[in-house]
Amino acid sequence: MNELSMLIEKAEKIYRKKFSNRTWFERALFFSWSCSIRDCTFCYMSTQQRNNDYKKAVRSKESLYAETILCKKLGWKIGFFSGGINSYPHKELLEILKIINSIIGEKIWLNIGPIPKKQLENYQPYIKGIIGSIETVNEKIHSEVCPSKPIKPYLKMFKNSRELGLKNGMTLILGLGESKVDFKKLESFIKKNNIEKIHVYALNPVKETVFERKKSPTKEYQAWYIAKIRTSFPKIDIQMGIWKDKINRVSLLLRAGANSISKFPITKKFGSEKAKNIELEAKKAKRKFSGTLTKLPNIDWNKEIEKLTINNETKQIVKKKLEQYLKKMS
Numbered sequence: 001m002n003e004l005s006m007l008i009e010k011a012e013k014i015y016r017k018k019f020s021n022r023t024w025f026e027r028a029l030f031f032s033w034s035c036s037i038r039d040c041t042f043c044y045m046s047t048q049q050r051n052n053d054y055k056k057a058v059r060s061k062e063s064l065y066a067e068t069i070l071c072k073k074l075g076w077k078i079g080f081f082s083g084g085i086n087s088y089p090h091k092e093l094l095e096i097l098k099i100i101n102s103i104i105g106e107k108i109w110l111n112i113g114p115i116p117k118k119q120l121e122n123y124q125p126y127i128k129g130i131i132g133s134i135e136t137v138n139e140k141i142h143s144e145v146c147p148s149k150p151i152k153p154y155l156k157m158f159k160n161s162r163e164l165g166l167k168n169g170m171t172l173i174l175g176l177g178e179s180k181v182d183f184k185k186l187e188s189f190i191k192k193n194n195i196e197k198i199h200v201y202a203l204n205p206v207k208e209t210v211f212e213r214k215k216s217p218t219k220e221y222q223a224w225y226i227a228k229i230r231t232s233f234p235k236i237d238i239q240m241g242i243w244k245d246k247i248n249r250v251s252l253l254l255r256a257g258a259n260s261i262s263k264f265p266i267t268k269k270f271g272s273e274k275a276k277n278i279e280l281e282a283k284k285a286k287r288k289f290s291g292t293l294t295k296l297p298n299i300d301w302n303k304e305i306e307k308l309t310i311n312n313e314t315k316q317i318v319k320k321k322l323e324q325y326l327k328k329m330s
């Protein structure tokens, strides 16, 4: 047995001791796609940097409610709620969070950049924790790939969040130039900042970025990182980020100790061969898949909308949005 197989076997044992044999899909819910930074070198936004036509792409609250109902009814969890911090007036954003909480029946993770303590206090009733988009803990690489997104304000947010009794989570992108040697840094970062949830993505090289001609890290490399995190932090919640070309790695990453699956464009690919293969991969890893990526359940969707504490006019728009989703997916 080679080093990776032994590590994965150990990680799988730990996972099975600490968690049930379930897995599920997590959806990132975006309320806008605007970004004031637009220079992280791996990000699509960096290709828009000199685009004068660039506009804030803000999403309607009706569309957010429709997608949240879909998530709830199809068994997808919401990985985090994300978007440009000033896309919505603050009061309106709080109202949106409140409605989303009532649909899913729980609080949500929030990922909107480093949030000052005063503002965190306002979000506190509706969120279980905050996600810091750290991307890499190698300081040198971080300053190159995220020149305008320093780590320090996130560290302050992690500290404030703990003081307020909230949880901390982070994102990690593999393939930005780090190596296995950087795991030690990651380990101490997780400890120092009380990270309870980590999103582990493999770089998806985006056209026209500096990573365009780079390769995504292999499934073995992503599995190694996940297994190392699992063996060092038995209780941490690990979400694996996969894109539609990385489905054949799902079973390996689950065995390495990941809890859930994300980043698959599910509303476009619902019921497709690829979606079926994700469910099969879960089975291969001996995990039961909670929810569905393939079969639309028979649900009275209008009844779900009627339950919302929003005005009738808004409900009618949510209905239309939900119909559009369901049409695309069926």
Ligand code: SF4
Residues within 6 Å of the ligand: 035, 036, 037, 038, 039, 040, 043, 044, 045, 046, 133, 149
């Ligand atoms: S990764 Fe960087 S450029 Fe891309 S959306 Fe986030 S902050 Fe903006």
